[in-house]
Amino acid sequence: xxxxxxxxxxxxxxxxxxxxxxxxxxxxxxxxxxxxxxxxxxxxxxxxxxxxxxxxxxxxxxxxxxxxxxxxxxxxxxxxxxxxxxxxxxxxxxxxxxxxxxxxxxxxxxxxxxxxxxxxxxxxxxxxxxxxxxxxxxxxxxxxxxxxxxxxxxxxxxxxxxxxxxxxxxxxxxxxxxxxxxxxxxxxxxxxxxxxxxxxxxxxxxxxxxxxxxxxxxxxxxxxxxxxxxxxxxxxxxxxxxxxxxxxxxxxxxxxxxxxxxxxxxxxxxxxxxxxxxxxxxxxxxxxxxxxxxxxxxxxxxxxxxxxxxxxxxxxxxxxxxxxxxxxxxxxxxxxxxxxxxxxxxxxxxxxxxxxxxxxxxxxxxxxxxxxxxxxxxxxxxxxxxxxxxxxxxxxxxxxxxxxxxxxxxxxxxxxxxxxxxxxxxxxxxxxxxxxxxxxxxxxxxxxxxxxxxxxxxxxxxxxxxxxxxxxxxxxxxxxxxxxxxxxxxxxxxxxxxxxxxxxxxxxxxxxxxxxxxxxxxxxxxxxxxxxxxxxxxxxxxxxxxxxxxxxxxxxxxxxxxxxxxxxxxxxxxxxxxxxxxxxxxxxxxxxxxxxxxxx
RNA sequence: GGAGCUGUGGUGUAGCGGUCUAACAUGUCGGCCUGUCACGCCGAAGAUCGCGGGUUCGAUUCCCGUCAGCUCCGCCA
Numbered sequence: 113x114x115x116x117x118x119x120x121x122x123x124x125x126x127x128x129x130x131x132x133x134x135x136x137x138x139x140x141x142x143x144x145x146x147x148x149x150x151x152x153x154x155x156x157x158x159x160x161x162x163x164x165x166x167x168x169x170x171x172x173x174x175x176x177x178x179x180x181x182x183x184x185x186x187x188x189x190x191x192x193x194x195x196x197x198x199x200x201x202x203x204x205x206x207x208x209x210x211x212x213x214x215x216x217x218x219x220x221x222x223x224x225x226x227x228x229x230x231x232x233x234x235x236x237x238x239x240x241x242x243x244x245x246x247x248x249x250x251x252x253x254x255x256x257x258x259x260x261x262x263x264x265x266x267x268x269x270x271x272x273x274x275x276x277x278x279x280x281x282x283x284x285x286x287x288x289x290x291x292x293x294x295x296x297x298x299x300x301x302x303x304x305x306x307x308x309x310x311x312x313x314x315x316x317x318x319x320x321x322x323x324x325x326x327x328x329x330x331x332x333x334x335x336x337x338x339x340x341x342x343x344x345x346x347x348x349x350x351x352x353x354x355x356x357x358x359x360x361x362x363x364x365x366x367x368x369x370x371x372x373x374x375x376x377x378x379x380x381x382x383x384x385x386x387x388x389x390x391x392x393x394x395x396x397x398x399x400x401x402x403x404x405x406x407x408x409x410x411x412x413x414x415x416x417x418x419x420x421x422x423x424x425x426x427x428x429x430x431x432x433x434x435x436x437x438x439x440x441x442x443x444x445x446x447x448x449x450x451x452x453x454x455x456x457x458x459x460x461x462x463x464x465x466x467x468x469x470x471x472x473x474x475x476x477x478x479x480x481x482x483x484x485x486x487x488x489x490x491x492x493x494x495x496x497x498x499x500x501x502x503x504x505x506x507x508x509x510x511x512x513x514x515x516x517x518x519x520x521x522x523x524x525x526x527x528x529x530x531x532x533x534x535x536x537x538x539x540x541x542x543x544x545x546x547x548x549x550x551x552x553x554x555x556x557x558x559x560x561x562x563x564x565x566x567x568x569x570x571x572x573x574x575x576x577x578x579x580x581x582x583x584x585x586x587x588x589x590x591x592x593x594x595x596x597x598x599x600x601x602x603x604x605x606x607x608x609x610x611x612x613x614x615x616x617x618x619x620x621x622x623x624x625x626x627x628x629x630x631x632x633x634x635x636x637x638x639x640x641x642x643x644x645x646x647x648x649x650x651x652x653x654x655x656x657x658x659x660x661x662x663x664x665x666x667x668x669x670x671x672x673x674x675x676x677x678x679x680x681x682x683x684x685x686x687x688x689x690x691x692x693x694x695x696x697x698x699x700x701x702x703x704x705x706x707x708x709x710x711x712x
Numbered sequence: 713g714g715a716g717c718u719g720u721g722g723u724g725u726a727g728c729g730g731u732c733u734a735a736c737a738u739g740u741c742g743g744c745c746u747g748u749c750a751c752g753c754c755g756a757a758g759a760u761c762g763c764g765g766g767u768u769c770g771a772u773u774c775c776c777g778u779c780a781g782c783u784c785c786g787c788c789a
Contacts, residue, residue: 146752147745162749182739199747207749224740227723234724238781292788312789338788462715462785522784563789590789600789649789662782673782 113137114217116187123159127208129192134211136161137219139249140184141229150177153204154186154211155229157254162201162210163188173216183222183229189215237664241678244669256658256666259378263654264331266377267351270370276327276353281316283309283333289628290565292336295346298694309335312647314564315632317354318604321643322635329353331650340673342662343596343652347671351599351653354645360587360603363644364389364543367591367599371541378657381539391546392585396513400438400521402547405595407538408528412520414438418493419510424485426467430510437510439469440520441498442527445505446472453505459526460509465519471495471506478506525595539656541593546570549577549586550617558619563588565614566632567602568644577613584617587644598653601646608636 119135138156150165165177169190180186190213201207226243227235231252240247247253268278287294287308294308310316312334320328330352337346355363365386372383388406395404398411419427419437427437442448448456457468471478471494478491478500486494498506507523509516528534549569550559559581561567569577573584588602605611611633615625626633651663664670671677691697 142749142751144748144751145745146748149746149748151748151751153749160749164747166746168746196747199749201749204749224722228739236719236723236781238719239723241781336788339786341788342783344788458716464785597789647789672780674780678781 113187113219116189116215116217118187121158122154122156122161123205125161125192125206125209125211127194130194130209132192133189134192135187135189136163136211137187138185139222139229140180140182140186143180143182145178150174150180152177152180152186154188155249157258159205159251161206162195162204163190163213164210165213165216169212170214170216173213176216176218177213180216180218181222181224183225184218185220185222187217187219188213237672238678241670241672244679248668253665256654256660257668259658260650260654260666263374263378263657264650266374267329267331267370270373271327271329271353274327274366276329277325278330279320279325279328280330281310281313281332285310285316288315290561292338295335295337298696300693300695303695311336312350313352314566315629317352317645318566318632318643319635321354321356322638322640324356324641326356326641327353328355328645340671340675342664343649343655345651345663345667345670346675348663348667349650351648351650352645353647354643356641356643358603358642358644360545360589360644363601363603363646364589367646368541371591374653375539375657379539383539383541387591388540388542390542390544392544392548393546395544396517400517400519400524401595402544403590403592403595403597404521404542404544405525405528405534406540406542407534407594410440410442410524410528412438412440412517412524413498415494415497415508418490418497422486422490424469424482426469427485427508427510430512433512435510435512436516437508438516438520439498439506439508440524440527441500442505442507442531443501444503445527445531446474446503448472448505456507456523456527460519460523463519463522464515465509465511467509468523469508469510471500471508473500473502473504473506475502536659539593541591544590544592545588546585547588547590548582549573549584549588549614550581552582559617561614561618562586563600563602565618565620565629566604566611567614568605568610569614574610574613577617581617589646591646591648593653593656596652596656597649598656599646599648601644603642603644606636606640606642611636 116135118137122136122138125134136154138154141153141155141160144151148167152163152165153160154163165174167174188211190211192209193212195208195210225246227233227239229246229249231250248257284297284307287296287306292311294311297307297309299305299307313330313332317328332350332352333347334350335347338344340346368385368387372385375381375383390404392402395402398404400412414436415438416431416436420431422428430437453468453470460468469482471480471483473495478495483491494506500506509519548562549567551562553560563586568587570585570587576584586602588600590597590600592598605614651667654666655663658666660666669677669679676682
């Protein structure tokens with residue numbers, strides 16, 4: 113730094129520093145050359161400040177400043193000065209002052225960046241990812257990084273205060289059945305064998321409970337080799353924890369405290385506790401989702417009973433075949449055109465809905481191609497149930513319960529977004545409890561654990577485990593924020609007999625269970641405390657606190673939807689020799705071209 | 713595995729069968745400018761319209777394929 117030492121950050125200086133000689137270091141945000149006077153906005157992670165080059169202050173520096181360009185890295189020494197009357201800039205935090213530069217040193221020159229280093233720019237995400245280090249210079253990205261850091265620290269402080277120990281668990285571990293697809297790592301020292309990267313530290317944290325750690329946490333990277341979404345990356349970060357001698361209530365209460373403290377400290381928001389709670393069934397019935405967004409209404413309404421007796425075959429047959437007829441009231445959408453409704457129908461079809469019936473509510477009653485299948489009392493009953501008023505649009509789906517819930521649940525959110533009725537400043541946290549313990553896997557033709565095979569069933573549902581597995585509820589809970597699942601966990605099974613019932617229910621024989629989970633089962637024989645835990649999706653939490661639409665915007669170096677890194681071009685090819693050492697051979701006839709350059 | 717949207721100078725967009733020899737803004741480069749802060753003014757350079765094929769007298773524009781990015785379904789807690 114050519115003998116200079118930074119005295120302040122750019123954004124730190126205020127009018128109070130007037131007259132002080134300071135040394136600043138940072139990037140050239142913008143340059144305004146007036147011929148006889150040059151202004152530069154200097155940027156570091158704290159913000160911007162205007163620095164002034166004038167031949168009257170230092171002519172050598174002034175001349176040198178003429179050659180300075182965007183994103184050059186400068187060191188400047190000069191005097192802080194209140195700006196001349198009428199030239200202050202209220203749009204800048206440091207707009208009352210400027211630094212009159214005596215000495216200028218160019219620490220680094222810079223090529224013109226491929227996009228503007230400023231907030232709110234809509235650049236092709238391709239470019240942002242390829243030049244991620246430049247993207248991260250933008251103030252909003254810096255804010256996200258800072259928020260992420262502060263949130264991690266707040267979580268550590270909170271959990272430390274509540275007796276948790278931060279303990280790390282292996283990244284090279286053993287592949288386990290159930291759950292997501294594993295990322296595998298070949299073992300050089302053990303030919304033909306593979307490690308798996310952890311989907312979560314689930315089993316290790318339970319073993320730590322057996323070890324008597326009592327309260328564990330970790331802010332930990334997890335890996336799942338599944339397809340990506342706006343809120344799903346192949347590697348992501350969890351706030352993972354586990355507690356001994358607790359029940360559902362204890363976990364929920366503690367986590368409510370953590371969440372409200374995070375909101376207070378991160379975004380100055382007071383969260384009302386206790387948080388609302390919904391059973392899984394209630395959430396599905398009212399919102400068609402196990403992660404309801406309660407920032408707006410438009411709840412689902414069941415009319416299966418009315419539909420059963422009507423003359424409309426689609427409705428009656430759904431009702432007869434164990435399905436449902438339900439709908440939502442798109443209030444004020446009575447003016448929707450044929451095309452608008454077609455678009456909604458197409459949208460519902462994504463979720464396997466075979467059709468979308470509708471009533472347009474007018475002063476003369478319901479209008480629709482299907483009203484002829486209903487008598488006056490039936491129509492009146494439906495309108496009343498939806499609390500329908502003139503100008504409303506009622507939308508119905510008749511199908512199996514899962515299709516009805518999925519399509520109407522998605523339609524509800526879709527319409528709310530389209531109508532812009534979601535209050536953006538609300539943070540609606542809630543719990544969803546009493547999830548089904550098991551769900552039927554059509555592909556494998558067996559019951560599988562919805563959460564994982566160590567999740568404890570509700571005591572009162574135990575007898576159902578052998579007679580009606582689908583009805584068994586779990587001591588599992590999810591925490592949801594504005595319609596996005598941000599965490600989930602459960603009380604675990606610590607009784608040997610219950611664990612055997614569970615394995616039995618998911619079709620694992622004693623021998624298979626032993627083969628797959630021998631170390632867990634063995635450990636559980638040595639005195640297991642009742643325990644339970646939860647894990648938060650840290651990236652999602654930060655995304656919501658930062659007001660972003662995708663976790664890519666709060667992950668420093670994220671991957672694209674096809675799981676590649678456009679900056680490093682990972683995954684890349686490896687040498688034949690590396691493969692040989694790992695005892696691996698590709699089944700591809702031709703290996704992909706190493707320079708398969710995706711960036712034109 | 714599937715559906716949809718997008719791809720035009722460095723960047724963001726317009727053009728959607730024919731003076732398109734591709735327009736605008738911004739950036740870049742050169743010149744002028746002592747109070748700007750999206751500085752201003754004058755000038756210049758910069759694009760085989762993602763790639764391949766087809767239809768057509770003629771394709772940036774229409775069709776098919778393909779690649780990349782995004783959103784979603786499936787998948788995934």
